[in-house]
Amino acid sequence: MRVGLIVDSACDLPHEFSRKHDLFILPVTAVIDGETYIDEHDPVRTQEFYQKGLLEKGRHAETHAFTTDQIYDLFMEKIVPQFDVAICETVTRSRSLIYQNATEAMNSVMANHEQVRSASGREGKFSMRVIDSKQIFAGQGLLAAHTLRLIDQKLSKNALRNEVERFSDKIYTCIIPRDLHYIRERARRRGDKSVSAVAAFLGKALNITPVIFGQGVQGQPVAKTRNFGMAVEKVMNYATARVEAGLLTPYVSLSCGLSWAEIEDLPGINQLRNACECNGVELLLSQMGITSSIYVGPGSLCLALAAEPHGFNDYQ
Template sequence: MRVGLIVDSACDLPYEFRREHDLFVLPVTARIDQQTYIDEHDPVRTQEFYQSGLLQKGHHAETEAFSASQIHDLFMEKIVTEFDVAICETVTRSRSLIFDHATQAMNTVMANYRSVRSAAGVPGNFSMRVVDSKQIFAGQGLLAAHTLTLIAKKLSKNALRNEIERFTGNIYTCVIPRDLHYIRERARRRGDNSVSALVAFLGKALNITPVIFGQGSEGQPVAKTRSFDVAVEKVMNYAIGRIQAGLLTPYVSLSCGMSWTEIEELPGLNRLRDACEQHGVELLLSQMGITSSIYVGPGSLCLALGAEPHHFRDFQ
C-alpha cells in the first residue's frame, strides 16, 4: 500500500526534508501589490521575496486558498495514480479555507478517480483523508514529520488517521511576532479582531515583543520582553528545557521569517542544536515560507514541539 502525505504551503519544513520524503505541497495564491504569485514553498522563490522586500508591511499582501476545483484537478493529476492512500494535512481551518476546499475536492475525487487510475494502468482502489492540523507554520511541519513516522509503521488507514488526529492535541507552539502593527493590519483585512489596536500601539511605542504560546494555533501571550533577542532566548530556553524533560516525537520544528544569515545569528540557536543532538532529536530548521510570512509578518519566529501538558513558565 503506497501512502502519500500532502501538506499546504503554509507548512514550514526544510526543503531537503520535504524532498527526501516526497511530500506533495498544495499551493496557495499570494497577492502582493496587485500581482499574483503561486506559493509552492520553493526555497529559491522564497529567498527572492525576502531579498526584494515585497513582504514588508508597506506592501499590500494577502493569501487565498486554491479553489475546490483547482485542488480537485491537482489531486486527479498528481495524487490518485501515485498513491493508494493519501493524507492531506491543512493549516488550521479556523484561519483558512484550505481545509474546506480540500475536503470538497476529496469528495469529487473519490467519486471520479477510478477512470483515471484505469487509464494509467494502476490497479486497486484509492482513498483519501483531509485532516485539519489545527496548527500553523512550524506546528504543521512538526505534525507532518510525526505523520511520516506513523506511515513508516504501516498502520491501518483508520489507525493512522486516529493517531494523526490524536497527536494534534499534543503540539505546543511558540510565536514571536516582529511587528504587532503588521499582524493587526493583516488580521483586520481578514476580519479577525483578535489583535487589538491598543496592544499593537504598546508594542510599537514601548518596543515590547511578546511570546505567544499555546496548543496549536490557539496561543496566548506568556511573556513580554523589551527586545526580539530576549524573546528568542526565552523560547530557546523553553525548547531546551522541554527537550530535556522529554518529547512525544523526536523533532523540534523551527521556522524563521528572515534571511539565513539572520537565522544563524539567533541567540541560543546553537544551544538548541546541542540539546537536540544530545537527546536524539532532529531540529527541523527552515526559512518561513511566503504564506507564513504574509500571515505573521517578516522577521517573525515560530517553534513547535510535541509533549505532555505543560506551561511555558515551567521551562524558564
C-alpha cells in the same frame, strides 16, 4: 500500498526534508502589491522574495486558498495516479478556506477517480482523507514530520487518521511576531478579532515584543520583552529545557522569517542544536515560507514541539 502525504504552503519544513520524504505541496496564491504569485515552497523563489524585499513591511500582501476546482485538478493529476492512500493535512480551518476547499475537492475525487486510476495502471482501491491540522507554520511542519513516522509504521488507514488527530492536540507552539500592527491589520482583513488594537498599540509604543504560546492556534502572551533578541532567548531556553525533559516525537520545528545569516545569529540557536543532538532529536530548521511570512509578518519566528501538558514558564 503506497501512502502519500499532502501539506499546503502554510506548512514550514526544510526543503531537503520535504524532498527526501516526497511531500506533495498544495500551493497557495499570494498577492503582493497587486502581483500574483503561486507559493509552491520552491526554495529558490522563497529566497528571491527575501532578497528582493517582497516580504518586508509596507507592502500590501495577502494570501488566498486554491479554489475547490484547482485542488480537484491537482488531486486528479498528481495524487490519484501515484498513491493508493492520500492524507492531506491543512493549516487550521479557523484561519483559512484550504480545509473546506480541499474537503470538497476530495469528495469530487472520490466520486470520479476510477477512470484516472485505471488509465494510470494502478490496481486496487484509492482512498483519501483531509485532516484539519489545527496548527500553523512550524506546528503544521511538526505534525507532518510525525505523520511520516506513522506512515513508516504501516498503520491501518483508520489507525493512522486517529493517531494524527490525537497527536495534533499534543503540539505546543511559540510565536514571536515582529510587528503586532501587521498582525492586527492582516487579522482585520480576514475578520479575525483575536489581536486587539490595544495590544498592537502597546507593542509599538513601548517597543514590547511578546512571546505567544499555546496548543495549536490557541495562543496567549506568556512573556513581554523589550526586544526581539530577548524574546528569542526565552523561546530557545524553553525549547532547550523541554527537549532535555523529553518530547513525544523526536523533532523540534523552527521556522524564521529571516535571512539565513540572521537565523544563524539568533541567540540560543546553538544551545538548542546541541540539546537536540544530545537527546536524539532532529531540529527541523527552515526559513519561513512565503505564505506564513505574509500571514504572521516578516521577521517573525515560530517554534513547535510535542510534549505532555506543561506551561511555558515551567521551562525557563
